[in-house]
Amino acid sequence: MRSAGTIGSIGAxxxxxxxxxxxxxxxxxxARCAILVDRSGRxxxxxxxxxxxxxxxxxxxxxxxxxxxxxxxxxxxxxxFASLYHHGERQSLxxxxxxxxxxxxxxxxxxxxxxxxxxxxxxxxxRFAAVFSEIARRGPAGPLVNIEAGWADDxxxxxxxxxxx
Amino acid sequence: MSMINYASRExxxxxxxxxxxxxxxxxxxxxxxxKVNPDTRGKLISLATEQERTLFxxxxxxxxxxxxxxxxxFHLDTVPGQVYYNxxxxxxxxxxxGLVFVGDSQAERMDANIAAMENLYENxxxxxxxxxxxxxxxxxxxxxxxxxxxxxxxxxxxNPMGLQEFEAVATQGQGVFDTLRAVSKQVxxxxx
Numbered sequence: 001m002r003s004a005g006t007i008g009s010i011g012a013x014x015x016x017x018x019x020x021x022x023x024x025x026x027x028x029x030x031a032r033c034a035i036l037v038d039r040s041g042r043x044x045x046x047x048x049x050x051x052x053x054x055x056x057x058x059x060x061x062x063x064x065x066x067x068x069x070x071x072x073x074x075x076x077x078x079x080x081f082a083s084l085y086h087h088g089e090r091q092s093l094x095x096x097x098x099x100x101x102x103x104x105x106x107x108x109x110x111x112x113x114x115x116x117x118x119x120x121x122x123x124x125x126x127r128f129a130a131v132f133s134e135i136a137r138r139g140p141a142g143p144l145v146n147i148e149a150g151w152a153d154d155x156x157x158x159x160x161x162x163x164x165x
Numbered sequence: 166m167s168m169i170n171y172a173s174r175e176x177x178x179x180x181x182x183x184x185x186x187x188x189x190x191x192x193x194x195x196x197x198x199x200k201v202n203p204d205t206r207g208k209l210i211s212l213a214t215e216q217e218r219t220l221f222x223x224x225x226x227x228x229x230x231x232x233x234x235x236x237x238x239f240h241l242d243t244v245p246g247q248v249y250y251n252x253x254x255x256x257x258x259x260x261x262x263g264l265v266f267v268g269d270s271q272a273e274r275m276d277a278n279i280a281a282m283e284n285l286y287e288n289x290x291x292x293x294x295x296x297x298x299x300x301x302x303x304x305x306x307x308x309x310x311x312x313x314x315x316x317x318x319x320x321x322x323x324n325p326m327g328l329q330e331f332e333a334v335a336t337q338g339q340g341v342f343d344t345l346r347a348v349s350k351q352v353x354x355x356x357x
Contacts, residue, residue, distance in 0.1 A: 009169040040260020041224075041240065042177045044170070054207055056226045060240065061210065064221060067256040151233045155353045158229045158237075162205060163197075163346045165338065 010135065015045060017131050021124055022047040029120045031108040032091065036128070037062050038102050048107075058105070066095050066103050083121065085114065096121040099129035101136070169235075169356075178352050179240045179260050180345075183285050184267035185277035186218070186246030189306040189335040193267060194225050194241055196341045201227060219245040222257050239349060246281065255288045263300040263352040265344055267335075268323055270305045270313040275322065282323055296326075300351030303330040304344045309337070 010018075022034045026048050033048030035055060041063035043055050066084060073081045083096040091109045094117050098104055104125070106117050169176050182190040191211065198209040205228045212221035222242050229237040244254040266285065268278045289296055305319050316332065324330055329347050333340025 009171060010173075011171050015170065015173065038260070040179055042179070042260070045173075054226075056238070056240070057207055057210055057224065060224045060226075060242075063259075064212075064256065067259065068221070068253075071252050071256070151235065152353050152356065155229060155232045155237060156350055158232055159346055159349045159353070162201060162227070162229060163342045163349065165200060165342060 010044065014131060014135055018045050018128070019047060021127055021131070025106070025120055025124050029106065029108065029117050030112040031106045031117055033107050035059065035062070035105040036102055037105060039063055039067070039100070044102060062095055062103060062105050066097070083118065094118065094121060096125060098125050098132065101129060101132035104128065174235050176235050176237045176356070177240060178238070178262045179242065180263045180265065180348055180352065181257060181261045182241070182243040182265045182267055183254070183281065184246055185269055185274060185281040186248070188246055188267045188269040188274070189333070190243040190246065190267045191219055191223050192335040193265070193341050193344070194223050194243055196335060196338045197227070197241065197345060198225055200338065200342070205230070218247065219243055220250070221245065221253050248280070251284065251288070254284070255291060258288050258292060261294070261299070262355070263348045264302070265348050266301065266303045266323070268303060268305050268319060270307045270319065271310055272312050272314050275314060278323055300348055300355055301328050302344055302348040302351065303328055304333045304340060305330065306333045306335050308332045308339075309334045
């Protein structure tokens with residue numbers, strides 16, 4: 001499905017709901033880890049054993065991978081490829097669309113099956129979509145400076161320090 | 166729009182380097198990768214062809230660290246410049262918070278610069294992004310070459326809106342951090 005929009009800000013309650021859904025998904029599927037990625041390639045949340053791999057880079061590549069699939073579907077006259085599957089020797093990966101809001105990435109090994117991961121992904125997708133629709137409906141939580149006075153000044157100083165020869 | 170996770174106190178900003186093919190977008194990222202503190206940056210990912218032309222995108226995450234309790238991270242992306250990769254270019258623009266347009270200063274690349282700029286505006290419009298509301302910085306690269314177009318001319322053709330602009334020789338690092346600092350600060354201001 002084509003991207004529905006960008007998720008601007010996530011509050012504590014949102015994250016609680018998201019993490020609870022991820023935890024249930026992991027328990028039911030016995031997948032190794034589940035990573036929620038927004039459509040622009042940013043990690044929303046992670047649960048399970050990532051084995052130390054770089055989740056930020058993973059998210060960027062997963063979103064690009066999924067978006068490329070979208071475009072291929074469109075070329076072929078399909079409305080969508082609802083999920084992508086990458087088969088590895090020791091572990092495999094399913095990337096599933098959450099109503100255009102985000103992508104659920106499930107990394108799994110011999111402890112479960114592709115069928116189980118797919119069935120449970122399909123079941124949990126609408127529940128994630130409902131959370132994201134609510135976040136989008138509510139809109140941004142407000143300008144950051146109202147919450148953290150002086151944050152922007154500190155960040156600028158850090159940019160000057162870091163982005164220099 | 167920058168993704169702010171108030172629960173985990175994280176801010177992620179996406180900066181995209183855009184411009185004509187062989188203009189130096191990837192070189193900018195490679196220079197940043199080579200110069201920033203290794204503790205603050207992730208791996209530089211390049212999805213490139215065998216001829217080292219960008220096929221899909223390059224990606225470099227850089228952490229600013231924790232600022233008043235918010236872990237702040239910039240995602241630096243490039244797009245493939247070659248004309249026929251427009252589908253990929255459009256995808257990378259999704260969720261962009263700030264843009265660097267890397268122009269090629271050589272006279273024979275002026276048409277390519279203009280076409281890339283027009284393409285950028287078309288792709289932004291596809292997403293409903295309004296260019297005047299988006300932090301955009303221009304970089305005129307390859308200023309060390311003999312056949313460069315004067316700055317006034319580049320400005321007239323590529324920067325009618327009077328955006329912040331920098332001269333650069335990305336292979337030597339000249340202008341690379343000036344450009345990155347400028348766009349990063351504009352993005353942070355847009356958060357407020």
